[in-house]
Amino acid sequence: MLVHRARTAEIRPSVTGASGPHRLGCHARAYQYGVEFAPIVSTNPEARTRFTDETDEDLLAYMSMQADDPSNAEEAWEEFFHRHRAYVLGVCRRFRNVLGDDGAEDLAQETLVRVYQKAHTFKPLENGNADHKRARVRAWLGRIANRICLTALRRTQAVDPIDDGLSDTSEPSLVDDDDSSPSPLVAQRRTLIREALRTLTERERDVLLASFAWYEPGVGCHRMPSEELAALTERFQTTPVNIRQIRARALDKVRQYLNDQMK
């Protein structure tokens, strides 16, 4: 069961001043990656100070040794949590349309908890500057969040993501991130598909996104099982036939847009 939640503090994540850890005062501080926090109460300020100068990769290494030294591992995770919580909450808000506000908050929470459980699967960057290393860690956080979200969307009831059968979060991204220099034609097609997605209605967008919970790389989207479709119809307050129609309509719109623009 999730702990009681209430909103009190607001923070503004920032990428400025990301040169390194420095103190702003006894109540406010900037972390290594320039995320600014409003005054907060820590359960163990001493522990956060002890790990302040460690890199994310070092923190993850401490976490991965949780079997040998759980106390150090938890303290390292706590530092990691404070560094990245604003960022993770920020990106998880993207899922508010399909998960709701509370669901997006739960997703951020579960993503950060999963970091502790899966720290040993993170593959650190051997070379690269601090910005690259931060981006790599956060890209890994994104993969975890997407996996948890898509798994949750597959189920009708709230799910326990700890027991969802997902294992190694170090698996490659769903998208091919090595394909950074596409041919002009491919690049144009990509741009057009992005434009086409922007033409979809909110419902088409939500149904399409939910349908990608059944996406398998190299295979495509599996047809939604009827029992899962029933859950989706309840969530979107419509009929199973309509859900499939909405999805088909969304795909047709994208195809049509592509055909029209590439003539």
Place this chain on the structure above:
Amino acid sequence: MPKSQDKRSKPDSRTLESEILRAMHDEDWLAPETEDAVTRAEARLAGEKVTIPTSFERPRDLLRHSGKIRIIRRSERSEQNEARENLARAAREGGKISPEIEERMKADRDHAERKKKR
């Protein structure tokens, strides 16, 4: 075609779906999974305020109480929004909330809570 194939996308759809997935990432529908996408997300978040839940101030509690992801039905969300809207409208108009509006607000709230418990 074997039955198992029936439940999969056709080849042309498969390519399009893969392209759409990439576009979803590029359009920031999903959490950033690449370094470039992270950089974009950071730049975007730099101008936004993020509300931190109180529970996030005690991370170790979260570590011990990780739980389920709540997915609220669209209808419940719209009902909650309607109740909030009624309250906001009453506040905007100032003065006292009429018994009728108060009754309606209470009914909206009760209805939403009953549905949530189900």
